[in-house]
Amino acid sequence: MLSPNELVQDTHLAKQCTSSWAGLVVFCAGTAWDTGWYPEKHISTRIASRFPVLYVDPPTTLTSLLRDRNRRPTGLRIVKPGLAVLSPVTVPGASRGITRHASRYVFAGSIRRALASLGQTRARALVVATGENLFGVFPADRLILYATDNFVSGAALMGLSADYLRAQEAAQARDAQKVVVVTEELRSHWAGLGHDPVLIPNGCDTERFRDVDAENWPEDVELPRPIAGVFGHLSERIDLSLLEATADRHVSLLLVGSRKPSFSLDSLTSRPNVRYLGPKPFESMNRYLSAIDVGLTPYTQSEFNRSSFPMKTIEYLAAGRPAVATSLPAVKWLNCEYIIAKDTAEDFAQATKSLLMRGRSQEIASGCRAFAEKHSWNVRAEEFGALLD
Template sequence: MIIYFAGTPYDGVAGTDRQLAERLGDMHPVLYVDPPVSLLTPLLRPHLASAFRGSSLRREADGVWRIRPRVLPAMYRPGMHHVTAMLVRRAARRTARRLARRVGGAAGGGVAGVVVATHSDLLDAVKDTRTVLYVTDDLVAGSELIGLPRQRVAAARDSMAARAGAIAVCSPLLRDQFRERGFATTLVPNGCAPEAYAAIEDEPWPRDVPRFDRPAVGFAGHINARIDLGLLEAIADAGHPLVLIGPHDPGHHPVRFRALIGRPNVYWAGRRSFAELPAYLRTIRVGLTPYLLDDFNRASFPIKTLDYLAAGRAVVSTDLPATRWLRDFPDGRELIRSESTPRGFLRAVEEELAAEPTPELVARRRAYAAGHDWGCRARQLARLVHCDPVSPALEEPAP
């Protein structure tokens, strides 16, 4: 069994943690540990009460079980964060023992490894067990965004890095940062689920999305402080239809965002599930990865870039290190546009809008995405858990 301490709830956005856990579950039983929930949650936030009732062990997918640990109030206050980590480790340890009895022989060997993909120091949940620290973001650079003290996040990262049996990182920049501090790392980037988009052209047109008279541009993801709103405004200013798919952080330029979605050529679909995403991506010709070029984003690996390609759509991204890494693979430079200036970004979008997506081009995009599927990423992570060497061919672009 693998215990996977996630940085995001299982029933939230189907991002890195959930996608990897489900693919790992095809190989080994996985106990997915949600971020903890305060005992006061149902009282202070009644709208979350139903989610809170799901704190006990639940089977979520083939090979994947999930718990949401309950902890004391003020869980991340100074001093209390140590108590929180202790309670989460204890809940995972006890649940793993109970799960092993429930699933019988499949998990009878106990816990094979622990993967920590969150900011809390949870490595010591099970003694004498292989541990993997999986760093999916530069949480030190993003400490203000997640509302935690920078010094504490850095101390937890360094302590876990020094004790982990292996370190996996999600992006080329994170790999370089850890190696500069003397830590050996394995690059396990984000991936995509090509099978989810196999029948995208047969998806019914979403009833809430207008049928524009020209090909549309789209963005899928959280509209928050990571996103360069000015790039979206520039596309709308140029008169291009723009479809926005995903929630908006109320604190991120609320006035500008309301003005943007108030335009007749802009449609905001709001939060949609991963299962609904293919139908909405069907409505666009060009997908956007418009990340601000700050320290936090430079260390990220946006999933959406590969999702657009898996859907057969063109991609225009800002000039992130992860985008450069993807462009170094065969076909990458032709299939992924990367721009460092607002003017270049808009020009690239307009060129891709004008290019007719031939069946051959769509097939190339999908084939490229298929080389970066989540199953491949999960196998890399599983090798680290079991101390097996990871082939460099899985980690680096071919020359």
């Protein structure tokens, strides 16, 4: 995460350097810049070393903003030379009927004004990384869809209408000039919609996780070692039976991440060998990764999960930790000896226990990190940048 002293909250810098924003790339993201590090943020941050980038948050409504206790930033800001973030505000009721059209109009106007502040009227490329069809909101030479998930199959998880997302997907298929996907499953899906997708899987931040073993032990981790860890958002995507079986084998289990309110962890957290710490700042993740010996990705075999590419699995490797995961297509595609794929509760728990009993070794840690380097975000950004040249 960029530190506060790297932020410029007005457009003064932009107005002084309008020529430096020529040929910019606009990323209309599915997640807000300040929410965390997701694929579009990783890619856009690294692309900015080659092309100026305007990262556009999903619009927030005025009513949501007034209820926001964290006072998220709004408007245009420069986070570093060549990388700007726009956090637009739109009208209430953006997901309903006629107000949806009004919201789109306000949203498009926000982007055009941001471009004007940067001295531009047209973009080199518009990259859409959300389930909304945003192509056509302003002029761009290239229209690229960055499909990180199957949004239609995940409609229930996101609390959105599957019919609406299906209509948006059809419009994206019509308007996009190129589709970039993160898994083979998504490549087949978009091929069925008439495209020849480019496969650029998710990556990992190898620089950030390289030195986790130099971190101090986190004071709020009170578990006997060795420890297996689950990092990331906890929701119905997680197969709790796999973690329950693992905990039943007296494995110390650490859970770190946000939780969907409807997703109960009571069956786990009632056990003395399980700790749920809640969400932690991304900047502190190294400390918690240093505490674990094995990383876990216990995803269900839902259609949404099978189309996804869980970043946490290769982030464990980047930290020098082997992983146990369910056999999603992305895991099979990685084909890594340091990721054990098991689907039944008994097999998943036994694989975790066996890795923990093996203990840490420099050989395993080095092998995990060497594999992760081949799949770093720097590598992915080079592949993505080739589409923009």
